[in-house]
Amino acid sequence: MTVSAIQIRDLSKTFGGGRSLLGKARHEVRAVKSVSLDVARGETLAVVGESGSGKSTLARMLVGLEAPTAGSLLIGGKDAGALRREGPRAFGKMIQYVFQDPVASLNPRKTIRDILETPLKLLCGYEAARRAVRMKELLDAVQMPEDTLARYPHEFSGGQAQRIAIARVLAAEAEIIVLDEPVSALDVSVQAQVLLLLRDLKTRFGLTYLFISHDLAVVEAISDRVAVMYFGEVVEMAPAARLFANPGHAYTQRLVASAPCIRRE
Numbered sequence: 372m373t374v375s376a377i378q379i380r381d382l383s384k385t386f387g388g389g390r391s392l393l394g395k396a397r398h399e400v401r402a403v404k405s406v407s408l409d410v411a412r413g414e415t416l417a418v419v420g421e422s423g424s425g426k427s428t429l430a431r432m433l434v435g436l437e438a439p440t441a442g443s444l445l446i447g448g449k450d451a452g453a454l455r456r457e458g459p460r461a462f463g464k465m466i467q468y469v470f471q472d473p474v475a476s477l478n479p480r481k482t483i484r485d486i487l488e489t490p491l492k493l494l495c496g497y498e499a500a501r502r503a504v505r506m507k508e509l510l511d512a513v514q515m516p517e518d519t520l521a522r523y524p525h526e527f528s529g530g531q532a533q534r535i536a537i538a539r540v541l542a543a544e545a546e547i548i549v550l551d552e553p554v555s556a557l558d559v560s561v562q563a564q565v566l567l568l569l570r571d572l573k574t575r576f577g578l579t580y581l582f583i584s585h586d587l588a589v590v591e592a593i594s595d596r597v598a599v600m601y602f603g604e605v606v607e608m609a610p611a612a613r614l615f616a617n618p619g620h621a622y623t624q625r626l627v628a629s630a631p632c633i634r635r636e
């Protein structure tokens with residue numbers, strides 16, 4: 372049996388609850404409620420839903436930025452918590468995360484050379500000559516020139532910075548990439564270029580994407596399957612073409628109807 376890239380079972384996250392130091396009841400938010408889903412190797416699964424539906428919390432649990440309240444999470448068939456306890460190297464080589472705001476995700480005090488070199492050194496253990504070759508290959512893969520290396524993040528546009536952030540993620544040589552609204556901070560024309568790049572990289576390097584977005588046009592352009600989140604629950608999951616042509620859940624129907632740019636077959 373093939374092992375899924377990601378296997379999520381009954382995963383939940385509740386924020387708040389309990390009592391404050393002064394004994395006042397704290398407001399409880401059930402951000403993710405018993406979500407179960409699999410992402411196959413080489414697949415792009417998009418998670419869509421309106422603001423507050425729990426998409427980012429789900430993504431953040433996958434990469435260890437939030438601890439689940441309940442449920443299990445396997446990455447490449449291994450328990451995510453156990454993988455993290457093996458250390459940042461074991462975890463970082465399995466799964467990587469692309470943030471929404473590319474410029475903010477790159478350390479402003481470091482050159483792009485420093486930014487790309489860190490994972491090549493710490494996660495891959497490459498020596499200097501190999502790192503130099505890899506950095507050129509990575510910039511080439513994201514279609515950025517070599518002189519990028521000597522420059523700082525603020526010198527780039529949002530689209531260029533997102534390409535650099537993607538190069539940094541590729542440097543880890545992880546097969547699974549969680550992308551949290553990776554194009555929503557970019558202009559529409561730049562969005563299309565970055566989506567094309569992501570599709571090309573996925574095919575070239577055999578990557579698996581879990582792609583978070585609130586934008587159905589973006590999701591239609593990139594995903595194989597779509598999971599729809601509504602108030603912390605996955606209410607529908609289907610191949611992208613089928614979901615857009617024939618949405619089943621009432622919430623999905625509203626979502627698709629309110630996105631005029633979706634091609635309906």
Ligand SMILES: Nc1ncnc2c1ncn2[C@@H]1O[C@H](COP(=O)(O)OP(=O)(O)OP(=O)(O)O)[C@@H](O)[C@H]1O
Pocket residue numbers: 386387400401402420421422423424425426427428429585
């Ligand atoms: N650290 C936190 N503490 C308390 N509540 C939180 C925290 N993070 C998220 N939430 C709440 O959990 C719910 C889900 O938020 P989440 O950011 O996962 O949704 P989302 O679908 O990604 O929305 P958006 O696209 O606006 O980020 C929201 O009600 C949010 O206010």
